Amino acid sequence: MAEPLKLYYFPVMAKGLGPALVCELSGLSWLGPKDLGFTRDDWPKLKESGKCAFGQLPLLEVGSTCISQSIAIVNYVGKLAGTEGATPEDFATSQTLLAEGEDLYAAMQKFQPTRSVKLGEYGRDGITLKGNATAHGKFWEEWVPDQLQKLETLLKGKSQFTAKGETVGELYLWAMLHQMKLCKSELFSATPKLGEFYARIAGLAGVKKVVSGASTYGEWEQYFVNPE
Ligand SMILES: N[C@@H](CCC(=O)N[C@@H](CS)C(=O)NCC(=O)O)C(=O)O
The missing domain is CATH 1.20.1050.10 (Glutathione S-transferase Yfyf (Class Pi); Chain A, domain 2)
Structure with missing residues (x-):
């Protein structure tokens, strides 16, 4: 079986929700922060590793390939899974x-x-x-x-x-x-x-699973909030 896609991001929706949905609905095997055991405390070490081309998350790791930028990540998954648009x-x-x-x-x-x-x-x-x-x-x-x-x-x-x-x-x-x-x-x-x-x-x-926090990604915090 192919190695699972590994998606690293913080527990906030922001730029994590889109890639998580795309991974879940791809039908491919994937691991998110919860099952990777990745927390905010692990970010400085991952940043130092040089795996994130722009020193930011999200990061998708596929074997020895590291993909930065959320748009590149979702397009990569779309190409693998055939969810990029059939025509x-x-x-x-x-x-x-x-x-x-x-x-x-x-x-x-x-x-x-x-x-x-x-x-x-x-x-x-x-x-x-x-x-x-x-x-x-x-x-x-x-x-x-x-x-x-x-x-x-x-x-x-x-x-x-x-x-x-x-x-x-x-x-x-x-x-x-x-x-x-x-x-x-x-x-x-x-x-x-x-x-x-x-x-x-x-x-x-798949969307319900991700949004509810029941997926391999884990639970979410809302990023954008209304003024106090
Ligand atoms: N253009 C990038 C933006 C990524 C981005 O802004 N990441 C922020 C969180 S939303 C980040 O990694 N911040 C932590 C840091 O810069 O150390 C993308 O779409 O992937």
Whole structure:
């Protein structure tokens, strides 16, 4: 039997949830932090090992191959498992959704508080300044609805973006939408088809297993939080 894929990340959803979902729904054998026995205390040693090309997690280790960057990780798993989109068109759609997932995540980083960084505070890098309350308000009132409407249009009246509906791009996008929905429960009130997409993916057995903390990944902490 092939060696399991090993996924290392912290117990926060942030950039871990997408890769974990993609690994679980790949049908391939994989190990996450819980079963690898990897905790935050082990991070300095792993960082020093040089296995993480950019000194950051997530890291996917496959035999002697180490893959950094969450997008590369999910694409690698998609290629191994055949979940990258069966046709050139579905492949392109999956890639589009990966990029959109990254845009949503980057925007959340700019405007939404996290467990450790409040509105208007500098991030851990000491350079990035989180938006203030006004920016936060505009983000949810203007930017987010506009992005969701564009995704609604891309769905063309369906509840899946591709024929299979479970490509790596769809799962990665879902991971970001899920983190947004935890901050705003009525997220899909103006985009019913996107709401159906969200609910359909949420109902998949593998997704339930990962999100509930019952997978090899272990339990999750919410990363983005609402202002106090
Ligand atoms: N572009 C990278 C970003 C990864 C990233 O920002 N990782 C952070 C956690 S979300 C990290 O490893 N922080 C710990 C550190 O820098 O020491 C990706 O998508 O994989």
